[in-house]
Amino acid sequence: ERGEYAHYMLKEIHEQAQAVTDTLEGRIAGGRILTQIFGVDAAQLLAKTDAVHIIACGTSYHAGLVARYWIEQLAGVPCTAEIASEYRYRDPVVKEGTLFLTISQSGETADTLAALKLAKQRPYLAQMAICNVPESSIVRESSLVLMTRAGPEIGVASTKAFTTQLVALALFALELARSKGLDAERYADGVRQLEHLPALIGETLKLDGEIQALAAHFVDKQHALFLGRGTHWPVAMEGALKLKEISYIHAEAYAAGELKHGPLALVDENMPVIAVAPNDRLIDKLKSNLEEVRARGGELYAFVDETVAHGLDAAHVVILPAAGEIAAPVVSTLPLQLLSYHVAVLRGTDVDQPRNLAKSVTVE
Numbered sequence: 424e425r426g427e428y429a430h431y432m433l434k435e436i437h438e439q440a441q442a443v444t445d446t447l448e449g450r451i452a453g454g455r456i457l458t459q460i461f462g463v464d465a466a467q468l469l470a471k472t473d474a475v476h477i478i479a480c481g482t483s484y485h486a487g488l489v490a491r492y493w494i495e496q497l498a499g500v501p502c503t504a505e506i507a508s509e510y511r512y513r514d515p516v517v518k519e520g521t522l523f524l525t526i527s528q529s530g531e532t533a534d535t536l537a538a539l540k541l542a543k544q545r546p547y548l549a550q551m552a553i554c555n556v557p558e559s560s561i562v563r564e565s566s567l568v569l570m571t572r573a574g575p576e577i578g579v580a581s582t583k584a585f586t587t588q589l590v591a592l593a594l595f596a597l598e599l600a601r602s603k604g605l606d607a608e609r610y611a612d613g614v615r616q617l618e619h620l621p622a623l624i625g626e627t628l629k630l631d632g633e634i635q636a637l638a639a640h641f642v643d644k645q646h647a648l649f650l651g652r653g654t655h656w657p658v659a660m661e662g663a664l665k666l667k668e669i670s671y672i673h674a675e676a677y678a679a680g681e682l683k684h685g686p687l688a689l690v691d692e693n694m695p696v697i698a699v700a701p702n703d704r705l706i707d708k709l710k711s712n713l714e715e716v717r718a719r720g721g722e723l724y725a726f727v728d729e730t731v732a733h734g735l736d737a738a739h740v741v742i743l744p745a746a747g748e749i750a751a752p753v754v755s756t757l758p759l760q761l762l763s764y765h766v767a768v769l770r771g772t773d774v775d776q777p778r779n780l781a782k783s784v785t786v787e
């Protein structure tokens with residue numbers, strides 16, 4: 424069933440426009456997100472939601488970290504995103520009016536499921552799940568469910584599950600924000616970005632050849648550093664996770680503002696530094712972080728839109744289509760998935776079944 428594709432991962436990367444289309448299907452009408460997709464009493468629930476606790480593992484946790492920025496920026500609602508294996512053992516304090524939200528592709532991750540069971544003993548408003556498998560344990564145990572419709576994901580490295588999680592989380596963040604009085608124009612713009620996303624994904628994936636050409640530079644590297652700011656910090660974390668899990672190159676992600684607080688010491692000509700950045704209010708700060716990298720001889724790979732690329736001193740620049748605050752994290756994820764894929768293929772690893780890993784982590 425891989426068809427023309429050499430690996431499931433590559434197939435799944437290229438399925439993302441369709442997976443996002445499917446995840447949006449029947450959820451937006453006339454420029455409005457349909458509130459009832461979050462459950463019959465969703466309107467009252469969102470109105471009562473004063474805080475959100477997001478719990479997940481791995482890639483799904485990275486989706487939660489992106490959503491945290493959206494929920495605070497758009498809805499003005501305090502939000503935390505946390506790894507399930509920590510949450511479940513730390514006696515979390517839950518204030519009234521808090522919504523619990525798990526994110527899981529499989530719906531069977533042991534730590535996430537255990538966290539959900541613990542949350543059911545706490546005074547949360549409700550337990551919502553964003554999940555890709557309808558008959559899974561996490562779906563069964565949750566009071567509200569928003570399904571991603573990525574279809575089966577065979578590659579252990581999560582790709583289309585992540586981008587559809589971002590879409591589901593954007594629907595949630597925008598609808599929560601609307602119920603908290605988000606400016607109508609900003610809401611409409613967010614919805615438009617979602618509707619336009621499949622086309623933008625298609626356009627971005629056309630960069631495959633250009634990204635494949637970069638992969639050769641990474642084959643002999645031992646380490647790589649990923650940088651981003653704002654929503655693109657978790658995008659960088661996801662990029663680093665992809666590279667390490669399938670190519671076995673040690674990769675770390677840092678919020679670019681943290682560079683001077685330690686990791687800059689690692690930067691020399693043997694350290695590829697990968698930066699993802701949209702043209703947002705943090706761009707000038709990020710550019711000055713990147714200059715620090717260049718000044719230490721770091722080999723810089725920038726995945727940025729045209730406006731950012733202008734005047735950027737990087738060894739390699741890949742121009743991504745310009746995208747707004749909702750679409751940009753999805754768009755910026757795609758080249759990082761492709762880069763990891765091509766590096767792993769060149770290194771001859773088992774792309775779809777990396778050593779030591781399982782698709783569904785049902786034991787803690």
Ligand code: M6R
Pocket residue numbers: 480481482483484526527528529530531532535579580581664668782783784
């Ligand atoms: O099924 P889940 O989303 O709950 O899985 C959580 C993690 O195990 C998973 O996201 C993992 O990090 C990815 N497969 C890595 O690509």
